[in-house]
Amino acid sequence: MTTTQLPTAAEPRRVEVPKKPPRRQREGAAWVFLSPWVLGACVLTLLPMAVSFYLSFTDYDLFNSPNWVGLRNYTQMFTEDPRYWRSVGATLMYVVIAVPLQLALALVVALALKNMKHGRAFYRSAFYAPSLLGASMSIALVWRAIFNDGGTVDNLFGTGGWVNKPGWALFAVALLTVWQFGAPMVIFLAGLQQIPGELYEAAEVDGASRWRQFLSITVPMLSPVIFFNLVLQTIQAFQVFTPAFAVSAGKGGPADSTLFYTLYLYDRGFVASHMGYASAMAWVLLIAIGAITAVLFRTSRSWVFYASEGDR
Known part of the structure; x- marks a missing residue:
């Protein structure tokens, strides 16, 4: 007599989960991928900064060995060099004039582009192009020709x-610098497109004018973007060099009126x-820019508004 064996239920199949590599091995892989950036930061940024800090306490003429002089360079800078203070004054005047005008023009153009229905991409690219070209020496030389004696401005207005x-x-x-408003304009345009349209619709229902909508809705909602552009353009303005070098032929003239800080640094x-x-x-410029940036961040608490108080 034969017996038949009943099929048994299939045993559950075990799925082996791959083990994670050890933490040290994962960190090693991360450092391998980060090594180009770390090497570049150390060799091209940190090491030159350390050498520059050491040289700031020496008398070094590029040809002979550095001679340690302590704080003499700093004391001479602040107490014995009138051209240094003229460069500081010219730079501050430039920042006060150029940065607000550039940001105001960028915001006006961004508002116009936001309400444009056709050709927005073309005009956005056209207005952005000067930001790519304006820092070049060729554009600066053309600018000098426009504002030189017998140039376009002289021929149109007769002002010399x-x-x-x-x-x-x-x-x-x-x-x-104001002409190069394309970069902050694009950032403003991106910020304007993030403002909910319902806010403007509610304001219109309440009878708010366009100017009141701009002051009560656009400016507060756009204040983080305004702050970002303000910090970025202020830092860049303190480091301006190429336009002043081209316009004044590297001399900072006439009468040191364009002797910007970086131009005088290059001269020395x-x-x-x-x-x-x-x-x-x-190093004084680095500390000054850091201090001004810290002041801007400190004062931003009173006029920059975020989506929630927890984000501030």
Whole structure:
């Protein structure tokens, strides 16, 4: 007599979960991928900064060994160099003029593009193009020709060349910066597109005018973007070099009216071969930009509004 064996239920199949590699091995892989950036930061940024900090306490002329002089470069800078303070004044004047005008123009154009129904992409690219070209030496030389004696401005208005007048040369350089409003304009446009349209519809129902909508809705909702552009453009303005170098032929004239800080730093370091003095100037500029940025962040608490108080 034969017996049949009943089929048994299939046993559940075990799925082996791959083990994670050890933590040390994962960290090693991360450092391998980060190594190009870390190497570049150390060799191209941190090491030059350390050397510059050391040279700021020395008398170094690029040809002989550095000679330690302590704080002499700093004391000479603040107490014995009138051109240094003229460069500080010219730079501050430039920042005060160029940055607000550039941001105001960028915001106006962004508002116009936001309400444009046709051709927005073309005009956005056209207005952004000067931001890509304006920092080049060729554009700066063309700008100098426009504002020089016998140039376009002189022929149209008969005022003479701005670049040869101490009271007008700085304005010519500032206008070149204002003309490069494309980058902040694109950022403003992106911020404007994030403002809910329901806010404007509710304001219209309440009878608010366009100006009241701008002050009560657009500006508060756009304040984080305004703050971002303000910080970014202020830092860039303190480091302006190419326009002043091209307009004044590297001299900062006329009468030191375009002797910006970075231009005078270049003159001390690479023209006069006082690299120790130039290094001290560079560190003072770094500290000044850091202090101004900290002040902007501190004051932003009273006028920058975020989506919730927890984000502030």
